[in-house]
Amino acid sequence: MKFVRAFGRFWWDFIVGDDWRVAAGLGGAFALTWLLEDNGITAWWLLPLAVAALLLESVLREARASD
């Protein structure tokens, strides 16, 4: 049980890390990109913009918390 918990913890830290909102946002951005492309709408611009927005929001939140 201890091993399973440690294994799960390792993968959580590896993929999600300190900010679960970023990981959730990435999931949403991928889903939206796939949905748009699947319906014939060009969506190459979506991921770079979503990543930039998620990075900005995450570091700003952390900065505000420590100000």
Next chain:
Amino acid sequence: MSSHVVIIFLATFLASGVEAVEALTIVLAVGVVRGWRSTLIGVGAASVVLAAVIASLGPALQNIPIGTLRFVVGALLLAFGLQWLRKAVLRASGYKPLHDEAEAFTREREQAGAAARRPGSEMDWYSFTVAFKGVLLEGLEVAFIVVTFGATQGRLGLATAAAAAAALVVIVAGFVVRGPLARVPENTLKYAVGVMLTSFGIFWGGEGAGVDWPGGDAAILVIIAFMALFSLAVTRELRRRRLALRPAEAGG
């Protein structure tokens, strides 16, 4: 030689180098204080595990259809790379302390000196465990990058060679310096690796989600430039904000 090959070599080399510097600090501190035999056995055991991870996962991943592989690898790289980039931005702007190898070396030495030694035993399990864990945990991130970059581009050999070359350079430098490599611009390197991992994550993840990038493969260079410039602008703005709120830090 395509730009992808150069970037994959560079990203793997830099990521491996940064992690090797951190592992070297731990190994040196334990070895100097408690002796080298058990420490080096720990390093060897961790290296075998890492080699087994790469040797088993790398070829296995190459059997997955390329579209699925790029989507999964891209999403994982993006989640992982964005964590590196996020921390790098916070460090560069002063909101997180910079990683200091000299300080880490002192801390590890103190802990190694304070830990009890089992009398009569040839094997020092403290040294073995700390060296094993240090090399394995730092190395797993590198193994992940090697396997994903290598499998997605069909360049597992190149990615492995880049990681091994970086580890070798760090080991030789550590031997020459006989101390932690505190002068390596570790935080800057982590920043660069974060930008590259994030950019490749966007590129491959996008392709996996059905995106047809304008300009084909050359789009990766534009994405890297965009992420680098954007994160630098964010860093600059955060630093300006911090200094405006804490003017006392501006002088020092």
